[in-house]
Amino acid sequence: MGAGKKIGILAVSLILVVGAVIGVVAVVRSSNGNNEHKQQQQPPSTTVKAIESFCAPTDYKDACTQSLSAVAKNETATPKDYIMAALQATLDEVEKALDLAGKTVVNKDADPYNHMAVQDCKDLLDQAVGTLQASYSMVGDTELHTLKDRAHELRSWITSVYTLQSTCKDQIENPEYKTAIENGMVNATQLTHNAINIVAELAEAFKAFNLPFDLKPARRLMGLNSYPSWFGAADRRLLRAQSRGQITPNVVVAKDGSGQFKTIGDAINSYPKKHQGRFIIYVKAGVYEEYINIDPKKTEIMIYGDGPDKTVVTGKRNYGIMKIGTMNTATFSSNAVGFIARSMTFRNTAGPDGHQAVALRINGDRSAVFQCNIEGYQDTLYYHSSRQFYRDCMISGTIDFIFGQGDAVIQNSLIVVRRPKDNQFNTITADGREVKKGSDGLILQNCRIVAEKELDLVKSRIASYFGRPWRPEALTVVMQSDIGDFIRPEGWLPWSTTDPKYFHHKTCFYFEHANRGPGAAVDKRSKEFKNFKVLSPQEAAKYTPGQFLKGQDWLPNTQLPFQLGL
Incomplete structure (x- = not known):
């Protein structure tokens, strides 16, 4: 941004x-x-x-x-x-x-x-x-x-x-x-x-009505090896079957003509009117140069590939060169409820000169992304709005490359910070929460935050930070993660220290908890952030998927483990 x-x-x-x-x-x-x-x-x-x-x-x-x-x-x-x-x-x-x-x-x-x-x-x-x-x-x-x-x-x-x-x-x-x-x-x-x-x-x-109203969970949340609560039994069986190669998709996309469609766009356009239930799209290995924007009416789409190193959706739309607005630079966008993506790569190749150039934008409630690569530079992943869960993904970029205003948890993922232009800096996150009591914010839990080789060679002169606050009430939590030594000791960067309009560092909420590695020391964190805090385990629990996304009906014994608590 x-x-x-x-x-x-x-x-x-x-x-x-x-x-x-x-x-x-x-x-x-x-x-x-x-x-x-x-x-x-x-x-x-x-x-x-x-x-x-x-x-x-x-x-x-x-x-x-x-x-x-x-x-x-x-x-x-x-x-x-x-x-x-x-x-x-x-x-x-x-x-x-x-x-x-x-x-x-x-x-x-x-x-x-x-x-x-x-x-x-x-x-x-x-x-x-x-x-x-x-x-x-x-x-x-x-x-x-x-x-x-x-x-x-x-x-x-x-x-x-x-x-x-x-x-x-x-x-x-x-x-x-x-x-x-x-x-x-x-x-x-x-x-x-x-x-x-x-x-x-x-x-x-x-x-005021003399009625009780207990917002606390009715029962203790389960801890490991489960899917989020919005995944019904059918979806859980579907994901387990897909992981074993036992799923039957509604449509198959293949560049070589061995499927019903040669493009992902045509497959999505085949979504039947008044369709009920999950619509499954299998995208065979190949590099698909196209732009996808899933309509809000096309709910419950699941799209999966042969692996992030084999099934790639790529584009290069950007603001810096092409003067396209940020939202419309996305290579792949979903605006529909219940979207699931697995085993694919979403890529924007615009590079540093492209400035804002989104690879994946999600704007639909109850969306989940598993084992996917999301690759770009500035503004790579746009968690636009609503509840979203990312697991076992690789996300790469430079400036504000994980940004948005949704309720997003990124868990057990690899965050790769790339080399920007020589006159630029790196900020991993840019949350845009505007209402303090809104549900939105960004959580990075049990992730590895590393520098790519090209950045590691120049890390002493190119500054890298956890993030900066896009909007006044920004909420970002980094917890239980491995932090590389390239992250500056200040940790967080103000949006501006000269323009009062952007003094979001005085009002935003940046938290850390139980991080590891050479970049995890908090004793030199920036004093500019008035609400910065190192959370206790009890405080950090509020930002785990079980509470932040309210996943109280999680079930064990699935192929993909999910940690709902700390």
Whole structure:
């Protein structure tokens, strides 16, 4: 990632329809602003406590109070009614933002980058609408007494909605319509921010109704040799069978024509309408030069190859040379729920001059990547949003090469830091968490962090760090990992020490626990990071897959071991 603008502004020729922007940005514009809602009829006194309890953890209290005003008139309303009201209000505002983005037209020929950026914005907001609709249905279909069991999942979904809105704004660079769309999203952004905080503090809200709400796991998590909880029995059998070569794929891809398709793209396009269950794609050995973007509707795809040294998907899209926005540089992208990849390589060959050049981008909940290589330089792996798990992978790069705003755990993997250009430095991670109580963050557990040979030869003059904070509330944990001697003693790098806009080192959360090797000493870690901490075992347990991803239903005796605890 770059601290400043990621793209240049091309010649602009556009028709911008923003007539309703001022009207869209209304009452909930600021927590300290318009008091119009105070003129409305006050809710019954018996519900005042409930409103205060739900809105207490939010940053935009006026917006919160207004969003709950209708349900507050019902003295028999339950906590579920309040949550659904908050979600419905958020959904309404995101739909308004999507409608506004849909009215923004950019001339494709005169300004191809911003034309694509606005289209991306529409697609991202459409995904946000779909996620909010699913969240509303989840709460509506869940019994009140079991709502606590879905709280983490719900918080993750709403956090991803915030990320999608943020990415929408990031994609747009032309100030004229960037500002218009940002203004039209103020209400949506504030209400999403509120919803995250409401769900994060549901236990306190329940107290207003004199109801218990225990967010702790109902039983002790299992420790080793298991798959994550979202893997059903069928998926676990599928992965075990694939590891023994006993799986029957839906389609086979082979460059030599021995499969149904010669390209991965054609195989994905064959995904049947209204398909139910897992759709399995086997990609035979070969180098596939193509760009893949899995549609959100193509859920539960599993794609596997003959091994990362044999099945390779490669591309070279980049910002530095080709002026393509970061999101669209990805060689392989998945936006669908339940994506699984195994035994493949995802590669971007743009090199250091390409700057932002993504190899793999994942934007779908419950995604997992096993035994894969993810290769590039700057911005190699983009854990865009939602829950993601990586195991036994090799990830390589230079600047911010593991970055994003999802809930990501990378376990038992090899992290290879490459040589950048002579005037550059290396930062392994760049987390983008924006809401402190959001579910997102990045965990590296039991990994090996090493320098490639070309970097090792010049490690004294090219600085390498664990990471830098992309956004103010960035959360990154490095624990139980082997650290090479090329990591600077300071450990972490501020995004900027001169521009107050980027003083994220004062607010981010960087933690370490029980690391090993010559680069693991913490006595000289940078004092710039106000919240840096070496975690105790009890504190570190919060960031293990069992708790961070809430994998309480993990099963033993599988082919791929997973450590859920420390």
